[in-house]
Structure formats: structure tokens, C-alpha cells
Amino acid sequence: MHEEAGSWLNIIVQHLPAWAEPYVNLGVITSWVVLGLLAMLAWRSTRRLRLVPQSGWQTIAESVYEFLADLCVGLIGPGGERFAPLIGSLFIYILIMNVTGLVPGFISPTASLNMTLALAIISLVAVQYYGFRECGWRYVLHFVGEPWWLFPLMIPIHVIGEIARLLSLSIRLFGNIFGKEMVIGQILILLGSVWAMTHLSAALRAPIIVAGIAVGHLPLLLLGLLVSLIQALIFAMLVGVYIQGAVETQH
């Protein structure tokens, strides 16, 4: 679907060198643009740090960080703000990538399973790493389960559970964002055909059709904004819950 999607960034895709073509598509380039935007914002808001913020940028960045740190503390408990960099970057990155689909001429990179699976793999590898770092070999032992002689049963169950987490994290985000993009696209086509059926004079026809489409799909855009925010929040919160489960395995 993305290969034929209309986007400003198609110019870059068409002029890719041949060796890069299997690895880089429109979604990847859009995610690079998002990365560049976020890096620029981060650089701009932390350039002249003051104890008492004097620029609006620093104030906004501090309130965003406080929101994310509070989220992590609420999920993981005291000391949870250590995980705010990971969970917060996941949240902001996914949120911006979801929202780009609503900007005319851009697509959501998260509407492709490649991107969401990569994000889920990163976060679940981080969960295993944090679990091992916090609890050491006890974390590995929790895969064995409570009566240790049940380990031929419990180890596969735990491993399958981790893989199921991976799949559910990635497919949930992908399905929601893909569904959002598809619904908006279908509604655009539907509105266009409905307005094209009206009997209008030739001079007014094109502007009325365009205005009808633009006004008619506005509620869908608001719904898309809501879905984007909720899915980014859910991804970040679920990663937080998994980290909490891995960090506190000592029971």
C-alpha cells in the first residue's frame, strides 16, 4: 500500500541508489524525517539550560519530561524515573509517527508491520536486559517456575509468553494505525463519490466537491488524533508494565 501512496517524500524514494532499495521505503524515510524533527526539537529545547527556565522551549520540555517521569513512577513504582528515557522516547517517537499520517502528503511509518515489530523487539530486549540487570540470575531462574521439577513445561510456556507479548505489542499498534489510515482513505473516496453525484453547475462543481471532502473527513481526523495518542500511550504503558514485571521478579 505504501509503495503507491502519494507523499512528498516519493522524490527521495525514486532516487534511491540500487543497493538501498530493498531496505529503505517510504515509511523508513518518513521515520527519519520524524527523527530529525525530534532531534532538532531536543537540541533547541536544551541549548541554553537554566535552573529557572527562561525560554518557553525549556519549560515545555520540562513539563513533557515530568509527565513521562510521573507515568513511569506510577507504572514501575519508586525509582521508575530511571526508565523514563526509554519509555518516554518510545512514547514521543510513536506519537509523532502516528500523527504524521494525518498531515497531508505524509504517511504513518507505524502503519507498516516492519516498523512496529522493530519497536517491539527493541523494547522487549530492553525488558530482558533490565530484568537481568536488576535481579541477576534470579531473573533467569524465574523462567523455570515455582516447583523447579516442572521446568520442561514452564520454560516453553514462559518463552512463548514473551513471543506472544512481542506479537501483541507490534500487531496492536500496526493494526490500529493501519486501520486508521484505511478508514480515513475510504471515507475520502466515499465522500468524493457522494459529492460527485450531486447536480451542480460546472463552475461550482470542483470547489464544492473539494470543500465537501475537506469538511466531511474532519471528524475522522480528530478520531485519528485520538487513536494515535491512545496507541502511543498504550505502547509506552505496556512496556512499562513489562519492565515492572521483569524488575520485580523476586517473589
Place this chain on the structure above:
Amino acid sequence: MSFAAVLAAVVGLAVPIAAVAGALSQARVGAAAMEGIARQPEASGDIQRGLIITLALIESLVIYALLTFLMLQGHIGALIAKVGQM
């Protein structure tokens, strides 16, 4: 051809059934959370967090049905085209 027709009917029914089941279960979760918040307003933060995660877990099942629908929907046209050629 009848296979394609049956597939079309079943695929069309799958998402509404999943949506109805998901809506009913989400309604129960939401009602329980509202009761909990009304009984203990000071615990509303924790309850909301649990509510959002639970709703996401339920909703993802509906999304799986939607994905299956989208995957199978593409096959219907191909099936009909194949039968038409024969």
C-alpha cells in the same frame, strides 16, 4: 465461485461479531471502573491506568479480527478472477 461467496459472507460477518463482543466486554470494564472511581475517587489514577491497559488488551482482539478481514478480503477478488479465467 460458491467458495468465494461463502468466504465473502464469513469475512464480512467476522468483524461485526468481534466488534460486538469487544464492545460488550469493554462496556463491562468501563462500568466497573466507573463504579470503582465513584466509590474511591482518590484511587482514580490507578484505576484509569488499569482501565486503559485492559481496554487495549480487549481492543487488540478486535484489531486481530480486522487484520484477518483485510488479509482475506484481498483473496476474494483473486479467487473470483481465477474462477473467471477458468
